[in-house]
Amino acid sequence: MTAGNGLSIALLASNRHPIKQPFAGGLEAHVWHLARALQARGHRVTLFAADGSDVRAADSALRVQAFSPSAAAAADSSMQPRQFLADHHAYLTVMTDLSAIGPTSFDVIHNHSLHYLPVAMAPALGVPMLTTLHTPPTPWLESALAVSKGLGSAFVAVSKHTAHAWRHAVRPVGVVPNGIDLRAWPSGAGGPDLVWFGRLTPEKGTHLAIAAARRAGRRLHLAGPVSDARYFRDAIEPELDDNTRYYGHLDQAALADLVGSCAAALVTPLWDEPYGLVVAEALACGTPVVAFERGGIPEIVGPDCGRLVAAGDVDALAAGAAEAATLSRADARDRAVAACGITAMVDAYLQHYRQLVTVPGYGEYHRGAA
Structure with a gap:
């Protein structure tokens, strides 16, 4: 953990796209700017993203682990598309590692990935997690919420519209609009x-x-x-x-x-x-x-x-x-x-981080229809 008032923060992004310019999309740009802004405020940032990410965007990295099935496994009738398997293995590995090292290495984990495993495995982390909802509801994320009961993570959305779209599956959902430099x-x-x-x-x-x-x-x-x-x-x-x-x-x-x-x-x-x-x-x-x-x-x-x-x-x-x-x-x-400024966005995220660290049960939510 970081000394003083600084936090040790793990940011989970996409395992497919490096966090570097020119950005593959808005999510990669968002994570890059957030990581650098957090560093500028004295926090330690560890980044999970594809190889080739900008080394200046984080103090350290959680490597994406690759997996190649054996010839026998690849020939099995249950073999999934290789990209699906690569995504599954990458997030399964990082979440398993975080469940082991998280409590002694990080104050908070901030999940920006669109994958289901970080949400499904959040209750096993032993360290609080904040999940930013960057998309409308997807079947995989809804499935993960059904498994985890929403425990282990607090949730925010990037707009009121997106927060409302998720109300049937998770609440409360805060709103932290994206910010730009x-x-x-x-x-x-x-x-x-x-x-x-x-x-x-x-x-x-x-x-x-x-x-x-x-x-x-x-x-x-x-x-x-x-x-x-x-x-x-x-x-x-x-x-x-x-x-x-x-x-x-x-x-x-x-x-x-x-x-x-x-x-x-x-x-x-x-x-x-x-x-x-x-x-x-x-x-x-x-x-x-x-x-x-x-x-x-x-x-x-x-x-x-x-x-x-x-x-x-x-x-x-x-x-x-x-x-x-x-x-x-x-x-x-x-x-x-x-x-649309980044300062207000970072202020809001830091407020959520500190509530997660200091308020027991802050990351839990109550299920049910609105």
Whole structure:
């Protein structure tokens, strides 16, 4: 444990993706910023994430353990897909290790993974755990809650929308909105064009942003990792031209420059986005947002900094882009400063950590319908 007032904190992230720039997604960016902010406040951070993570993001690491079944086991009819087995083994190993070393090594464990085993095995840890719910309910996590009865972990969600979505399975669920380092997303001068950034995958609706930009008569800049190669090949790549440009997977500084140079950002989720990190990042750059009204996004976007339109409505998205381009960039930045800064997020998490450490039973919850 850490001496003085500092805490020793284990952060559990994805075993598939390293915590480094350019980030594979919003969850990886979130954990990286949280880890560095906790370190800056004098806490010791140990990180569980894929090999290749930024060594500066933590004081030490819990290694992801690989597993290869024997030829006989792989040929068995019960053999699962190799990625499923790799995930299962990685989390089974780290949770078993934490149950052995946790009480003498850590004050608190903060679970950001989307895997079921950390929740299912939380009662065996001997050290309090906080689980952040980054997604809508999944069958695997609901199963883990049914097994563990929710004991061993407290729960927070990244938005009120996400907390409400989980009310049937776990409560109470606190709300700690994601926060970004506002210094890393400086306000830009803007310009006439539109921008879309994030993971290029069908549920993010990149193809609808392309259609809306064309209807609005504006050039569109795209940036982000290709998470679905077939989607990119079939739906995005054929649409690329001088007015629809793809810049690849940019590092954070280059992405901030691109976002800050545009009139408005299009946000087009085809699912209920739990929070909407790209919304916060665009607003911090002073770039108003035009977004489908889904998930946690309406908790961030108001009429002073953007426009919300019906999900899937390309015409409304195009019209909203024209309106958003006339909004005050200073007001957009002010909204990010007021609602999306990392300082408030870290303060809230530290409050939860200290309650877990000092208040017996804080991590338990009562099951039942609302």
